[in-house]
Amino acid sequence: MLTVRRSRLYTRWFSWYARRQFRRHFHSLRVAMPEEVTAMKREVPVIFYGNHAYWWDGFWSQLCAETFFTQNLYIIIELQQLTKYRFFTRLGAFSIDRSHPRSAVRTIKYASECLSATTGKQNALWIFPQGVIRHVDERPIRFFRGTADIVSRVLENCPEIYLVSVVSRIEYLEEQKPELFLSFRTPQLVRGGEHHDRTSMTRNMECVTEDHLDDVKEHVMRRKFDGYSLLVRGKESVNRKFDRYRKSLHGDRSL
Secondary structure (H helix, E strand, C coil), rough: CCCCCCCCCHHHHHHHHHHHHHHCCCCCCEEECCCCHCCCCCCCCCEECCCCCCCHHHHHHHHHHHHHHEEEEEEEEEHHHHHHHHHHHHHHHECCCCCCCHHHHHHHHHHHHHHCCCCCEEEEEECCCCCCCCCCCCCCCCCCCCCHHHHHHHHCCCCCEEEEEEEEEEEECCCCCCCEEECCCCCCEEEEEECCCHHHHHHHHHHHHHHHEEEEEEHHHCCCCCCCCEEEEEECCHHEECCCCCEHHHHHCCC
């Protein structure tokens, strides 16, 4: 198992690098986030969970953590991938190997220990429980049960934990480059001492994610973006450059 070897220098570099890549490859990155998300109590750990539809998921999760929160970020990455890109351990990543059940159990134990640790920041785990990349519109959504297992273990040592749904969708709209939409939902506070059936908890997260994704799809279809703020604006695309050039030649007249 590969564990976290956090480096503030690597984290700052990656934040700069992620913004640079989004500016290069996207027209925009927009975020919808209720104020309750940034108002979470720092002493209560949080798990951000969501769909896994894109290669970019590790990039934007790190960028959001650096932009909106004061947190110790942790993220679970498949062992095969993390072995190839070990520098992610410097950012808070650790591995899971689902092909070996004992290894997966060690990962769940390690994750719960990270979330339960006493620090001056909020401990946050970003996880994509589908395990592999799936099409954004694939239904039904199916999650591995590991997230619920981590919640149960954390509640053995902590009185509360937040669960926050966060989903992503990439669309081509009126621009040459695609646009990335991220949406957070209001945190769900889970308390210890209550009965938490892990199968039911997993099913509930699946249903929340499906409903959440459907909402974002509806926003995109109707161009309803008033609840989204601009996090990153990409470089000017070819169509914008051409429009500007055309106006310089013809003024306000159309060709």
